[in-house]
Amino acid sequence: MRLAFILGEIGSGLRRNLSMVVSVILVTFVSLTFVGAAGMLQLQINQMKGYWYDKVQVAIFLCGDGSTAAGCATGTATPEQQENLRTLLESPAVSQYINDFQFESKDDAYKHFKEQFSNSPIVDSVTPDQLPASFRINMKDPEKYQIISETFASQPGVETVIDQRQVLERLFSVMNAASLVAVIIAGVMIVCAILLIATTIRLSAFSRRRETGIMRLVGASKIVIQLPFILEGVIAAVIGAALASGTLWAVAHFFLGEYMSKQYPDTAFISPAQTLLLAPALLALGATLAGISSLLTLRRYLRV
């Protein structure tokens, strides 16, 4: 009975304050979309880092089937060439610069590739043979990349030596800057949302002061009086958060999945399913903001 009553009160409150409720929904929608965009950029950075990025800095790719580099005249790197490289890496002249190294076989490379490009159509057309084996090196000082490059680039069986960081770091710094901007905009919008929710609750409490006055007099409990107002704000904010989650999903699905992944097939993009991981966080954030802001407003404007 009491639940039905509270639900009825919420319904009438939302109807009476419709324009304000719509504006709360839109403001939380926009602010949480920016929060989610920042989250998506970070997810995308993680996706592009792949398996090796945080573990090593330099990769020595061995010759594969179709390699055309000077050192690959003999075709695919032989086990002897592999052993020579390993011995060289372990020799004191080189090992003083590196912490450790790992060998990635063609099969390992295929496994990591499948993980990173799981959302991309390219994964189906690649076989382990097409992927080169590699030595992955963790440097003591990443700046000494040049030494490794000079030592190994001319060795037989080596196709190329790559400093991964140099390739991706500039892109990542742009993306990090973009997510910072998104967070700042989100912060401003969230302040806006909090103030708007407070104003809406205040108006709502004012327009129903007759009811709440009578409720007080006949001895309704604090919860019965205040809960409808708090839930009004929370419901509006949760609708906004749901819209924001839907928008992020749509961006991942239509923009990244359908468009970007065709334009840049060699880049790993996040999947729409991954953006849905952000949705619970956005919903919780929206509900918490609205709850706290209405609670504080009611404490001032709705004495019980």
Next chain:
Amino acid sequence: MIRFENVTKVYDQTARPALDSVNLEIDRGEFAFLVGASGSGKSTFLRLVLKEDRATSGAVYVAGQNVANISSWRVPRLRRGIGVVFQDFRLLPQKNVFANVAFAMQVIGKSRSIIRDTVPEVLKTVGLEGKEHRMPHELSGGEQQRVAIARAVVNRPGILLADEPTGNLDPTTSMGIMGVLDKINQNGTTVVMATHDDDIVNEMRKRVVELRNGVVIRDEARALYTSMIPVVGQSRRLKDASGRPDESATGPGDGSVPSSAGESK
């Protein structure tokens, strides 16, 4: 049922207290009028009973309990034991008669079936049977006040506080309302009614407590609006009235005129 022990209420440190060392006891089942000019402390008295305000000093007991010791989350329980009626009815304009009365039961979580049984019964008590589906604007003032009374007593409170319930009504309608309040009182509810209406007080012949400037100056059983006998605290009244015309000589209902004119400056 209601006991005031040396109660003082000060709203503003610089002004005189709204209630000044009031001692008063109203027993279970009693019917008491609270009379006095505007600003004499009648409303403050009612607010203290409801714990809308806190006494500056002294103790207010309601149903044997010192209201100062009731924690804020238990105040609703105190208020469920007290019905309140106002001069301006305070009905919800978009709800019909039945829904207005049922509202008081809904918000404290009464079940639908109990509400369906109780509300018509209470409406009958106040003389509104057959008008369940009227809207407040379709009712006369007297009928609206009956709805307000029904709402105040539907949860069977032990105390009914009425703050000038006949202030907006003509004399005949007022007597009808008094009949309803009397009937509720006969059923065992303690009724405290603040009023200016001398005709009603004279007609009812109930206990009369007269306040002036926050002080109880008269407390008589089966009394009239103005005292026929020299009242207690006469010397104090004369002192309070110094510089003004002698108010003790004014007729019924006129008492408020000089004092309110004096206050408005």
